[in-house]
Amino acid sequence: MGRAAVLGAGSWGTAFAKVLADAGTDVTMWARRAEVAEGISTDHVNRFYLDGIELPAAIRATSDYREALDGASMVVLAVPSQSLRENLEVWAPSIGAGATLLSLAKGIESGTLMRMSEVVRDVTGASESRVAVLSGPNLAREIALGQPSATVIACADADRAVELQRACATGYFRPYTNSDVIGCEIGGACKNVIALACGMASGLGMGENTNASIITRGLAEMIRLGVALGANPATMAGLAGVGDLVATCSSPLSRNRTFGEHLGTGGDMVSAQAATNGQVAEGVKSCTSVRALALRHGVEMPLTDAVHRVCHEGMSVPDAVGLLLGRRIKPE
Template identity: 75%
Template sequence: MGAGSWGTAFAKVLAEAGTEVTIWARRPEVAKAIDDEHRNPFYLPNAQLPPVRGTADHRVALDGADLVVLAVPSQSLRGNLAAWRDAIADDSTLLSLAKGVETGTLLRMSEVIAEVTGAASDRIAVLSGPNLAGEIAERQPAATVIACTDADRAAAVQKACATGYFRPYTNTDVIGAEIGGACKNVIALASGIAAGMGLGDNTSASIITRGLAEIIRLGVALGAQPATLAGLAGIGDLVATCTSELSRNRSFGYVLGKGGSMLEAQAATSGQVAEGVKSCTSVRALAAAHGVEMPLTNAVHQVCHSGLSVGEAVENLLGRRVKPE
């Protein structure tokens, strides 16, 4: 459910793992291209898809589906689910690819899914890891984590998407997988800003490491396992998103670091606002609600939403009192 670059790439993985796949697209022209040509020229133009169906009718896509993959942006998930819920089978597995914290409610995506659909938590799984869509579409080796409180259901999803190039692991720590996925987008914006300012590898490594410390603090406060955030769904996803030029969040931050405006950064990322721009405010609020200090996240929020210059943000971070690691 969702035909963006990652939704399309993951549909390709599922199909190549032997799973029958239908892709729902919001725009009929995208659905038609997928159905007729087995291509998505709008979001993943260089990838030839295996035989999959495309449709713009959610009822057609959801009819008889055992696995419903939710691949729409985090802030639009609630509205989409409200339109889809009556067509979702009672025992289907709901797998979230969205990475974020909902604005206003401060709910994780699995919590939004449960609230809107009424599904029990053991029906809801999340997928998170270093999964850049373009590389996976090219069958470059990658690994991911499928987290679900029901280990058997996680294993069923694992089987549905395991291929020779895509290796899924299972986990029962849904909170850890979701917090790692939501926060890494924000830290990637900081990493991109630093790169745009011309700062080097020492700075990049420091941002990634201290960013991970922030993520672990918040995750643990919410009940996550530190080991999850030391794995693929945490440091793995963080490194990929902070260092790759394929990362929309890093690319967005890079333009800001070069002195560009928010509109210029959006233009440089195919007219789409990076997920971390929206998530930084809700992640920051969630951290405040739990008494967790997240200085990098706060700095990104101030740059994106409060008019703070990138130079001032760096000065503020470096001017913080020194303390033990």
């Protein structure tokens, strides 16, 4: 793939840059703040997002996006979903005409209800074959520590997906390829919302039966929405569906689960944000756009609706649980 530019130095962008470097790919990172870029380049650590983890000396970092993009044949987009468009509008003129664009962002854009690959194509004018997405059970700190994990790289161009696969395959990170971009993106967006619901239940003191029930019914919501948009339901049974869902709903490393747990214990949105160290819990905004997308396509998503009501309409977590339990009983 040649040189890779990783645009975004949060926890996942940093971890993925490490994966690329460990796989032998030449990597330059862009960080919004100069002090983050300097720490990565000079001290080989990102103290702000992955403190305590040594990064390969081969990774270079800069706060100048033009420098990061200069000559890059692979552009990794590692910023939050709701800020992807505004960032891309700045970066697009500096992106090479034939560069592969790989999105790590998971969400549905507010307002437009576009998936992230659609946003990328809309802003850059890139063909469908140049845009890929990566999704799976990829908790950043575990991967940065070299713990075994797998992921899915989805692209309409099978050869390009294989090139990306080779660029990030290591002894601890195993990428699979897929052509179902829609399925991977819907799985990635919806799992954050369901993780909020799992966290809320945990905050209320509920146990594993409840957690398993939420995960399973959340998966049903993901499949319904994905199929309505043209996804292959088998994708939801794989790493980008069940795999990502289980990891995000179950791990204390998940920002969405942590955010939901603080709401469940009676905290408000401000204190829940503080509990995630100010980092973005994508599901908080995506629950509204996922809900709107479901309404547009006539898809029933009661868990997503309940999460939206808690996060944006002032409903209490106990009332949301009561609303779900009070729904009409029916065949599974």
